[in-house]
Amino acid sequence: MRGRRFKTQTDIDRHIAHGYGQGDGANYKPWLRVQDVPSQGRSRKVQGVKTGRLHEFLSELEFGYFLVLEFSEQVVDIREQFPLFPTEQAIDIAAQLGIRYPRFHGTQLHYVMSTDFMVTLQAPDGSHKLVARTVKYEEAFQPSPDLKHTVEKLELEKAIWHAQGVDDWKLVTENTLGPTLITNLIWLRKGKSLERHLQKLDVQLQFLDALEHYARGERALSSMIRAAATATHVPYPNGVLLFKYLVLQKAIRLDIAHQALTLGGLCPALTIHHGAISAVSQLKAA
Known part of the structure; x- marks a missing residue:
């Protein structure tokens, strides 16, 4: 045009x-x-x-x-x-x-x-x-x-x-x-939307619980997501999307400004906030 x-x-x-x-x-x-x-x-x-x-x-x-x-x-x-x-x-x-x-x-x-x-x-x-x-x-x-x-x-x-x-x-x-922040946000944005079966609150909460359990000690991000996905009974690629989505929704909080997020790299320290997902679900239902 x-x-x-x-x-x-x-x-x-x-x-x-x-x-x-x-x-x-x-x-x-x-x-x-x-x-x-x-x-x-x-x-x-x-x-x-x-x-x-x-x-x-x-x-x-x-x-x-x-x-x-x-x-x-x-x-x-x-x-x-x-x-x-x-x-x-x-x-x-x-x-x-x-x-x-x-x-x-x-x-x-x-x-x-x-x-x-x-x-x-x-x-x-x-x-x-x-x-x-x-x-x-x-x-x-x-x-x-x-x-x-x-x-x-x-x-x-x-x-x-x-x-x-x-x-x-x-x-x-x-x-x-800073380049790390932007690179991480570009990677995370691919999880901005989910297929319907991954939008279910119980699936997301179960994934968060599993993630919290496996996020102990040093392990690769891919390994931690794979373990949480298996425990939640979703394929690994869907687990990656869930992880990205939940970070964007602030249910998973971690330092994205200074440490690069790569599946093959070590998972940074993270904290889980189940309430963030519950709040989002309530807004969607309103």
Whole structure:
């Protein structure tokens, strides 16, 4: 599908009217799509678990950070490629900072900036908070002709969000995340959904009990999963999927940020939380 081109305010208004950059949850439509802009690395579209919609990412780094957000228990909504429309306030902020507000290439039309992630967090008391996250590779901050423009754009983005009451704006790079965490989350995500017979609460609880029994002493992750799968009367491949699913559901808790999860490697120390599965089952039944 052909990417969009903005030459007049009418073009912007038309896409706003079509819902781009609007809504939340399953109804949100990203302002930018993968076909609209050149991407750094491999762009992709990914079905979200929290939102139930298709997400659009312009780089592998964006996808990696998305996995972190999906894994977080605090995150309740993820809106990528979120627009910062060039309001009079935004343009005034740029002037105060001594920054020329960006324009669409070849036009005098003020550019629609975007923040990579607008995230909704839920506090223990149930209240919600919006935070903004911009994702960039470290190489973007190496000396280059574009460095001044990059820094100015980030400075402007942060200031605009602050003026709109979103004080929690942060920059995320590959160093922020770490390769082990992302590799583990990519591996675990293959267990994001289960076949119907593996969704049964008694099967999952039995698997957890077996896992807790066999997770004593040093043994390979594959060996521990195989023993738990045998005790639960499920094939080993299903046991692997169950393990991944239960980690994602926080019923199995372990350090995924620092130790690589490989079937042939040693199983990291883990703790079992049966209540996490019971809570998920109750939500699905509601």
